[in-house]
Amino acid sequence: MANIELRGVEKKFGDVFAVKPLDLTIKDGEFIVLLGPSGCGKTTTLRMISGLEAVTVGQILLDGRDVTWLHPSERDIAFVFQFFALYSHMSARDNIAFPLQAAGMARHEVKERVAQVAALLRIDHILDRKPGALSGGDQQRVALARALVRRPAAFLMDEPLGALDAEFRETMRAEIKKLHLAQHATTVYVTHDQIEAMAMGDRIVIMSAAVVQQVGTPTEVYHNPANLFVARFIGSPGMNLVKAKVEPDGARLPGGGLAPISDRWRRALEGSGLEDGSVVLGFRPEAVQVHDGGALRAGVYADDLHGGYTMLHLELADGEIIHGRAARDAMNALGSAVRFDLDPDMMRFFNPETEMAILS
């Protein structure tokens, strides 16, 4: 098992940065997720750790050993690809045994190891089938088994659930995480799906435009996003973000309503040096509390059932749409007016110029 350290690692393709200088320490046994939209540099970062891509500048250390210029095979890591990369002419068993045979391991030992890992992933019954005859979920299980069987120092996974149907994805998500809990191997996991990242990551590294936006636990990135990008990207839907003005009695929303601010935030906002009190106010859908005595008003733009709850889409006086989570029987007629309050503890503020969060 190993820790991984990236020191000032960057990657340029020609003059374009794929990854801007990045420092990151991944602790032994940690499950870390690189999250971001396509083209943000997360896969490139993963590939640099694996050695499939060379760094332009910087150092990569595995357990304190400089591996920056080592060939992938010399790094003692395993890579799981999105499209499984199984050898179609070999049975699942041979696929799994392949890396061990490459290392010249004795036959009986190979057999033993394959049996172990197959039991762990519950794929014993499909070992003799060819990949073509397996479902997507089973193919990915075989691919995982092939990675696991080597007992590498670290696992690198590049959107391993991306090619699976929704129904398999949820199950496999839990399986991979349980596997990690059982093995505690250092894992770097790349995804563009924020739900996957939240559900699986011990910590999440959120990237956009080749730059790391925030590194934090799921709770941190959800409740205290470092900037507007993270606020929008995490959550489904993302954080509501509206232009507001800080006044003595609270935050003035577009279209007039006044939302009270807690003392803690009042102090933080006073110290933030904002010129005319203009801020971006952010709040999660669950901070919206619809009730008849609410101080704020909006019209119902649309509402929809999500199974266990209803999502209200409310139109503020200036046409801005915000989302609020409500009880599942709270269906309102389209266009009708509703009143609501915002939970003062769940309000967050951002500097409209720098787009960075104001810290309390």
Add this chain to the structure above:
Amino acid sequence: MSDVRLENISKRFGDTLALEGISLHIHDDEFFVLLGPTGAGKTTTLRVIAGLEKQDDGHVYLDDRLMDGAQPADRDVAFVFQQYSLYPNMSVYDNLAFPLRSPLRRLPEGEIRQRVTGAAEKLRITHLLERKTARLSGGEMQRVSIGRAIVRQPRIFLMDEPLSNLDAKLRESLRVELKHLQKTQGSTTLFVTHDQIEALTMADRIAVLDQGKIIQNGTPFDIYDRPATTFVAQMVGTPRINLIAAEWQDGAYRTPGAALSFARQNGAAAEKVLVGVRPEDVRPGAGDFRGEVMLVEPLGVETILHIRTGEITLLCVVSGLSSIQLGEVLSFGFAVERLHFFDMNGRRL
């Protein structure tokens, strides 16, 4: 007025039966969703209505007129495809104007301009009108596709998974916009999807399809709260419903692999049943059962707990961030009035 009726539609492709006796009635102004897995026959149904595919059996009525022999062009329906339906050699404006310039309509250019700009405003794509379609993002393309349907003012909008090629954020916002548009325009819409969230959030009514047959037809609440089969129960809701096999023993349904028991609900009289419990109906903290937390998935707005009891792992959703830790042993109960009972063939009891 627009009103679509399918009577007993069947369709074969070679040896496979794609549709088997599909009957549907879509009312004026209704947002109707066909929900089902890949290969269920959703798209085929849509194509039969559009006239792009000819049914082997049964009838299609549009506004009570029999349409079985009519060409696609004569049916006055609009089709929004999953992808690839904007003409790459034309500008956005020409794409939107294309249906209005068809030999069937041949509207004067003045009126075309009016309708195109009107639709563009509604979809907020006015700034894109002069662009070539190849230079649009996925979301913009799909908006233009929808715009091309709107300018026609057709009897019915047929939409074939129009959101499924977009990324999650975009899908979310277009979903809301589409629903708002449909409600304010009052346009009859038949929407095909395999995404249960799209179905639940947008539909007035949902028909769940599987292997060419309609399994259940009802409002989102009907489908979610009273699923007709285990298939439907598993199809809607995320995380998925827990299905637990139980046997009648000593005055309750008990599970062989775990110490769970469920009181008999009215009507459920079988010896062996499958009990369906939605994850939000598993209530940790208080209750008669105990289990160990095997996995915690904090999604921010809610937290998914995997609770192991005996040989069974139950999924449980609690709102917000949970203080429950991995490995914790806790007691839990069920929202008894919201349990679902199915017979061993998966039919609701």
Add this chain to the structure above:
Amino acid sequence: MANVANAPRQKVVISTRVDKVSTGARVTSSVRAAIAVIVALIMLIPVAWMAMTAFKTRPDAVAVPPKVFFEPSFEGFVSLLTSRRQLTNDEIAVYQQRTDLGWADQIALIRGQAITGPSAFPRQLLNSLIISGVSTVFSVGFGVLSAYAFSRFPVPGKDDLLFFILSQRMLPPVVVTIPIFLMYRQVGLHDTHIGMVLLYTAFNLSFSVWLLKGFIDEIPREYEEAAMVDGYTRLQAFRRIVLPQATTGIAATTVFSLIFSWNEYAFALMLTSDAARTAPPSIPLVLGTGGIEWAAIAAGSLAFLIPVVIITFLLRKHLLRGVTFGAIRKG
């Protein structure tokens, strides 16, 4: 899902570390470019030699060692485009006194000949143009229609039919020349434009159906279906939507068909004699008196090359994509 396993796509590519030595990479790529230019130049030598020979006089053309520098002359072109008569020494003397001679006559006179009229070559070139042009239009036109049908409709026995169509192309032309010659003589198509157009169209059609079907398969059918739902008939949708998108394929097929029928030799030799004779069989026959007229042959080849070069040049933008078709697959 099933065949995903067979194809490790995208991410599996193990990148080489060229970026680590980026200056080296730049050198490599310029070396590559230089090699490509050199190869292209070597390939062009015969063509260049031909073009040079066309402007040589007869002695220059056969000079040993070959002359790279020479005084250009139109002698080859005059020999190619005219028929001439050998003059006696007396006549030469008379001619040399005349002042009403055109520049062509003077060139002929240098070799002691007088021009008696135009040769058959211009007409043969015209025949080539007509026959290959019309047959190309037909084979591409019918080809695009039947390729569309094969691509879009459930044609019974589609795969077999497509194979049969292609197998026609496997036949060496020589094998069928005699039967076709006999047939054509019977029905009066021998040495007619129609006969040759018919033959070339038939020959090219198989090829163009195959090529075009590939291109049309690549055009998503949703485009036409959208147009049909929008109020257009299938034919209108085909014309307005499919054809504009198939231009690349049509251009590539056009050039290939044209080159085939333009260059075709065996059939033309057997099935034409005079009225419909095309250029290929006659160029090598521009034999003058007393030896091979290399300059004339080269001039004929050059004249023959030019139309194809022009068309290929006009369509080059489409061709570049068309030729690499199949190598590029959309992920």
